[in-house]
Amino acid sequence: MQRRDMSMSGVVDLSAVKAAGEAKQQAEQARARSAERGGSEAPVRLVIDADEANFEAEVLQRSAEVPVVIDFWAEWCEPCKQLSPVLERLTREYAGRVLLAKIDADQNQMLMQQFGVQGIPAVFAVVAGQALPLFQGAAPEAQVRQTLDQLIQVSEERFGITGLQGAAAAEEDAEETPQEAPEAPEDPALVAAQEALDTGDLNGAIQAYQNVLSGDPGNVEAKVGLAMAELLARVQGLDAQQVRKDAADRPGDVGAQLRAADLDMSGGHVEDAFGRLVETVKKSGGEDRETARVRLLELFEVIGAEDPRVVTARGALARVLF
Numbered sequence: 200m201q202r203r204d205m206s207m208s209g210v211v212d213l214s215a216v217k218a219a220g221e222a223k224q225q226a227e228q229a230r231a232r233s234a235e236r237g238g239s240e241a242p243v244r245l246v247i248d249a250d251e252a253n254f255e256a257e258v259l260q261r262s263a264e265v266p267v268v269i270d271f272w273a274e275w276c277e278p279c280k281q282l283s284p285v286l287e288r289l290t291r292e293y294a295g296r297v298l299l300a301k302i303d304a305d306q307n308q309m310l311m312q313q314f315g316v317q318g319i320p321a322v323f324a325v326v327a328g329q330a331l332p333l334f335q336g337a338a339p340e341a342q343v344r345q346t347l348d349q350l351i352q353v354s355e356e357r358f359g360i361t362g363l364q365g366a367a368a369a370e371e372d373a374e375e376t377p378q379e380a381p382e383a384p385e386d387p388a389l390v391a392a393q394e395a396l397d398t399g400d401l402n403g404a405i406q407a408y409q410n411v412l413s414g415d416p417g418n419v420e421a422k423v424g425l426a427m428a429e430l431l432a433r434v435q436g437l438d439a440q441q442v443r444k445d446a447a448d449r450p451g452d453v454g455a456q457l458r459a460a461d462l463d464m465s466g467g468h469v470e471d472a473f474g475r476l477v478e479t480v481k482k483s484g485g486e487d488r489e490t491a492r493v494r495l496l497e498l499f500e501v502i503g504a505e506d507p508r509v510v511t512a513r514g515a516l517a518r519v520l521f
Contacts, residue, residue, distance in 0.1 A: 245290050249300035251307050258300050262325040265362040266297045266354045268333070268347070271311065271321040273304045275508070276467060277501045278337040279320040281427060285340050285397055286322070289347060295363030296351050297324075318467030324350050327358045336465050337431065339399025386411070389420055396428055401435065404428040426500035433458075434465045446475075453479055453487040457494050464498050472498055473512035481519040492516070 249257050249269070258267050270286050272279035283301065290299040304311055304319050314323055314330060322333040331353075333346055354360045392407030408425035411418055439462055445452065446459035456479045463472035476495040480488055495516060499509045 244298075245295065246287050246299045246301065249302050251309050254310065258325055259328050261298060262329075262360075263327055264360060265295065266350050266360065267325045268297050268299050268350070269314075269323040269325065270299060270301045271304045271314070271316050271319050271323075272301060273319055275469075275502065275506050276304075276319050277423065277427060277503065278465065278467065281396065282320045282322075282337045282343075285338075285343050289340070289344060293347065293351075293362075297347055297362065320467065322346075326350075326354045326360060336467070337427075340397045341399055389418075389424070392421070392424055392428075396424065396431075401428050401432040405432065422500050423503070426497050429497065430461060430465060430501055434461045437462065451482065453483055453491055457491065460494065460498070464501060469502060469508050473508065473515075477512060477515045477519060480516060492520070 247257055258269065261267055268286065268290065270279075270283055272283055286299055290297055302310055304316065304321075314321070316335075318335060320337060321335045324331045324333055331350070333350070334342075338346075351362065354362070388407060388411045392404050392411065395401075395403035395407055405425060405428045408421045408428060411421040412425065415421065437458060442455070442458045442462055445455040449455050456475055460472040460475045460479075463469075463475065473495065476491055476498070479491040480495065483491055495512070499512070502509050
């Protein structure tokens with residue numbers, strides 16, 4: 200899987216923002232005023248929606264007292280739907296040692312450019328007004344937890360920022376939907392499959408989703424989950440640089456193109472993955488052509504049939520086949 204691991208040696212200053220020292224001073228003054236009042240900490244929102252309008256107040260200023268993790272996501276991005284719940288759950292579990300800011304990539308192109316985001320999901324952190332790249336692409340819960348632990352440690356050791364220790368999450372979500380009807384019980388088999396996927400047990404997740412589909416072949420959630428688990432299993436351990444080189448050096452090698460397409464998809468480069476496979480189908484024949492076609496259909500499952508990029512790619516595939 201193409202992933203940019205956290206590199207604490209490469210801290211990048213965010214331009215066009217207030218100095219981290221000024222933000223930190225403001226945070227210290229706020230804490231001092233709170234201490235003078237002698238009151239307890241009010242519940243805080245641990246997971247927030249951030250955008251270009253509120254980025255300075257919700258992310259930069261808060262980063263002076265707590266590491267803020269940024270999750271760049273989009274509604275159409277299936278890997279994002281796997282990663283975001285893990286980030287949200289761990290953020291609440293960490294109880295104020297980190298905050299999570301969710302940024303819709305489609306609606307905040309300026310922030311995407313500012314952070315140099317190449318594909319989604321992409322996860323960064325902001326500490327004392329400075330950006331740290333964490334990773335790109337979906338990641339198992341164990342790796343996300345390890346990355347957050349490293350972030351917390353570095354924030355304290357390098358920046359002296361210890362977070363909002365013991366903060367209680369605001370109950371705004373419950374207040375907004377008090378009259379919602381109870382949800383139908385979840386399928387235990389699907390729950391087990393999702394848990395296996397979240398913990399990085401890809402073989403277990405694949406088997407669990409296959410078990411669901413053996414009894415319910417039309418289960419959409421199981422189809423999407425299986426396609427995602429199989430994709431993650433295929434890209435696990437790949438050398439991204441070598442895969443890219445092989446694909447460029449051997450355009451007629453179907454296996455090389457399939458591996459590159461998987462990396463494109465896992466990194467959020469959906470159109471690139473689809474385009475590469477359509478072109479591979481066009482240029483190949485026989486079993487190679489069928490292999491490329493089937494892989495393209497599998498990647499369609501990851502995104503969803505209604506996604507406009509899938510509709511476009513299906514049209515392109517039909518044109519090269521017929």
